[in-house]
Amino acid sequence: MKFEIQKEVLIHAVGVVIKAISPKVSVPILSGLKITATSKEIIFVGSNNDISIQKTVPLEENGDEKAKVHEEGSVVLNAKFLSELVRKLPKDDISFTVEKNNVTKIKSGMSVFSLNGFPAEEYPKLPEIEGEADFTFSAGDLNSIVKQTAFAAATSELRPILTGINLNLKDGLKAIVTDSHRLAIKELKLAGEDRNVTIPAKALIELSKVFEDQEEQVEVILKDTQALFKSHNLLFYSRLLDGTFPEVSRLLPTTFNTTLKVDRKGLSAALNRCSLIESKNKVVVLEVKDKQAVLTVSSPEVGQIEEYLEDFEIEGKDIKIAFSYKFTQDALSAFEDEKVQFQFVEALRPFIIKGEKCDSVTQLVLPVRT
């Protein structure tokens, strides 16, 4: 294998596929990324247990020459090392030449690197997924799903299904995430056959980082154990999580006794100050009483914080309720509205947060017993 490639093109391609490479791998070859040069394109592949990414660089695009292949072939090179190296290369033109025993010579200006490579034949094959797209959405839609729901996924593997984002396609797309202490739902208007799958939240987070253009269309093909996300010169494979995602609709209360509409940024700053006190379970108490709303956190060691809310409207009964300031801040981060609305039933029942204008997002937080 022998080819030349432009530095910026190489940095971008390596930057995309390296998202699929884990810092710790069980098999040494998985620390590598596979590079294949053909007469038409150069293909970069990275892979771990959960996801695989293939990025194709056409030799020419829109009349620009991006790479030049002198001899077809393929090799696997240490991804982390290559990624650091390419950023530090002195010149814009880089040549790759595979020599004996997969040793790969990389030249740029007066720098010559001889890297020990792995044989490409030993690199795992990508899943075989073909067929029509189950649905198509934009990179921007994907980003809002990730930004507005992914934080609510479980980080422990105790119930693996809860580490995922449930995609429920039925009269539109509902993305649902819960770690059983909170729940985030994002709804999108989308056409497609009814489908219900759960994709590891980490996979969708990585996928959402790949796109520069938020308008880019992403085709989604769902199979039994795998999902394939296809866009321009990109294939992104993720395994699906096994099991049935919990039915969450029954958790959402429908009648409320107290509604608090409040300035989002002001509340977020107040919660941020509350988080300075390391309280048990990161708990803040909200008390709505006598037309005041006060957040309180206290710790026997450090002291106490009281935040009197400003710029709010209350409807309904007084309430005193304890909840995680961390979860509430995460939930607030899903909104861009000037004001958000908290809907409470009573002290020990979950409450809902909605944006003043945005109704595609629902956040639910379980209170804490104090």
Added chain:
Amino acid sequence: MKFEIQKEVLIHAVGVVIKAISPKVSVPILSGLKITATSKEIIFVGSNNDISIQKTVPLEENGDEKAKVHEEGSVVLNAKFLSELVRKLPKDDISFTVEKNNVTKIKSGMSVFSLNGFPAEEYPKLPEIEGEADFTFSAGDLNSIVKQTAFAAATSELRPILTGINLNLKDGLKAIVTDSHRLAIKELKLAGEDRNVTIPAKALIELSKVFEDQEEQVEVILKDTQALFKSHNLLFYSRLLDGTFPEVSRLLPTTFNTTLKVDRKGLSAALNRCSLIESKNKVVVLEVKDKQAVLTVSSPEVGQIEEYLEDFEIEGKDIKIAFSYKFTQDALSAFEDEKVQFQFVEALRPFIIKGEKCDSVTQLVLPVRT
């Protein structure tokens, strides 16, 4: 104690004295900073085993009111907590009121914080140092000493004296630092009586971060075990290191067989790429031969890097010498010259790096036996 203070003034004062507060303290009160309000000023003090910092905020300066004292007194408050808190306060006016048992109420806008404080009487006293300045230098001079020598200090406490910057006042000031594998010397033209003390490098690094104005004059008063650095509204105390700093002048070779003058940035970038390969002892081999100069690093696992230098001039004999790329990069960081000059004796003798124009700085690096 009761006073009001402007947020920006408070952030600055806390930011200065917190440099003297260690994240881990043996005595809880040392995690705090002492605040004293008098009829003229508010005084902030932070302290650890090595350094103490006192920053004074006059109630009024240049006609601007910075603070207002309603009741004199003092208290000690957790420094880390206070520092995070003051940055997050919602309004520009902040009031402090000490209540019963050193509980201190901090109010800003609609936020009320009650912090558990320590009694100020239990806070350690500052050293008593008075008298004439031994010498005076500018914050800019101090910064160049730190930037151009401090990296060469030992980090291990095996020989404590080597963790310091030796200040040798004799026909000017020589700042000398060595960890016994390399040596950095900075010379300054300064007047003063002959003195020779060694100050912990960490202390001078912290001191150099305090100043915004590089022209600011700093008076230095040296006593038996302590140094006091005095400038506008600031007292900075550092302990002196015990023992005799090694005599280094005999280490500096005076005749050389090979001189390599090379573009500093190009060499630094090449060493930076060399550092991608984790070789034993971070060693690079420089070979000067047949009017070429090549840096080589290799590792059996990863591969090999060869960097052919560009833009260089060689005088004298060919040489092949192995040295730490880390130490050499540190040494290069002391210069701003376009070109630097390496002066070699032979493969197993220390070599010297000098700037093309700057002759106040000398860097010496010991080679590595391979």
